Amino acid sequence: MSLLEVKGLRRDFGSLRAVDEVSFSLEAGSILGFIGPNGAGKSTTLRILATLDVPTSGEVLLDGHSLVDAPDRARPLIGYMPDRYGTYDDVTVFEFLDFFARAYGLKGAQRTQRVDSVMAFTGLTPLADKLTTALSKGMRQRVALGRTLLHDPRLLLLDEPADGLDPRARIELRELLRALADQGKAVIISSHILTELAEICDTCAIIEQGRLLATGKVEDILQQGGGHAVEPELTVRLATGAEGDALWTRAERLLLEQPRVSRVAREGEALRVRLELEPGTGPAQVDAAAAVLLAALVSAGLPVCAFSARERNLEDAFMTVTKGRVA
Numbered sequence: 001m002s003l004l005e006v007k008g009l010r011r012d013f014g015s016l017r018a019v020d021e022v023s024f025s026l027e028a029g030s031i032l033g034f035i036g037p038n039g040a041g042k043s044t045t046l047r048i049l050a051t052l053d054v055p056t057s058g059e060v061l062l063d064g065h066s067l068v069d070a071p072d073r074a075r076p077l078i079g080y081m082p083d084r085y086g087t088y089d090d091v092t093v094f095e096f097l098d099f100f101a102r103a104y105g106l107k108g109a110q111r112t113q114r115v116d117s118v119m120a121f122t123g124l125t126p127l128a129d130k131l132t133t134a135l136s137k138g139m140r141q142r143v144a145l146g147r148t149l150l151h152d153p154r155l156l157l158l159d160e161p162a163d164g165l166d167p168r169a170r171i172e173l174r175e176l177l178r179a180l181a182d183q184g185k186a187v188i189i190s191s192h193i194l195t196e197l198a199e200i201c202d203t204c205a206i207i208e209q210g211r212l213l214a215t216g217k218v219e220d221i222l223q224q225g226g227g228h229a230v231e232p233e234l235t236v237r238l239a240t241g242a243e244g245d246a247l248w249t250r251a252e253r254l255l256l257e258q259p260r261v262s263r264v265a266r267e268g269e270a271l272r273v274r275l276e277l278e279p280g281t282g283p284a285q286v287d288a289a290a291a292v293l294l295a296a297l298v299s300a301g302l303p304v305c306a307f308s309a310r311e312r313n314l315e316d317a318f319m320t321v322t323k324g325r326v327a
Ligand SMILES: Nc1ncnc2c1ncn2[C@@H]1O[C@H](COP(=O)(O)OP(=O)(O)OP(=O)(O)O)[C@@H](O)[C@H]1O
Pocket: 013, 016, 018, 036, 037, 038, 039, 040, 041, 042, 043, 044, 045
């Protein structure tokens, strides 16, 4: 049995169906990316899973027990970080975490030990005596994440945690989440930053207008595209010297003359080459088409110094699954 089972979840706000028959399950130790554009129903679903809202219909089982019928029993197992988390002014990192540890009913040595271990895990120990208002956004977010970990929950619900973080803070967040999954926690992280999620998650669920359009392993979702035209892209770089522009133009023309090339665009110090292949074309045929182009460039004497295929990413899969209806 999965740690979390969501079955036919629906939430209506008047005539608006914000969540429409959403079903998925999540195992302990895995990270699910919940992807969808603004207004898709991500926060509403997460709020229901956090027992802050009740579904119009449907069921959620956490460790086999109904979270809808018995929210009090489920709450100790859940850590929820909303998209707009806050920290109090005029309190230090330690005071903030200690306050919430008290709220969770932790006492004496157990509380001190728990706060210390959460600060160590989130890398906050050196900042224990700093005011939370003096911290960077990335560090404040770690304080908020630390707060959700104090009671050692088994299910973590993080609403848009990567939003507004700089690249370094995102990488650090990713490492923290991976460590939490390795401890056996199940993590749901919502986002519209698709490429970020691909690196963090084991499975993902794509939601649009309240409905799940696809769920499954990230690799499987990335494979989706059968039946739709595939348009792989290649990137070509040339070692241009004084001849510069003339070489780029020659390369551009030569590529456009090749049978499977549908578009060539110069982007900075590279050419982006779009291939047009039949629907259902696999990676082997893309490789073969790329090899032909590389041979043509080299035999024309063009100084190719880099040549690579752009991998299909989660963003492409999202556009395929939603059929490009949403950006
Ligand atoms: N309390 C509410 N009352 C009425 N409508 C609501 C309420 N909460 C959410 N909605 C509506 O439900 C739909 C889904 O909203 P939700 O916040 O779940 O989307 P989301 O995917 O989290 O988007 P975002 O990334 O913008 O938060 C939206 O149309 C929203 O306006």
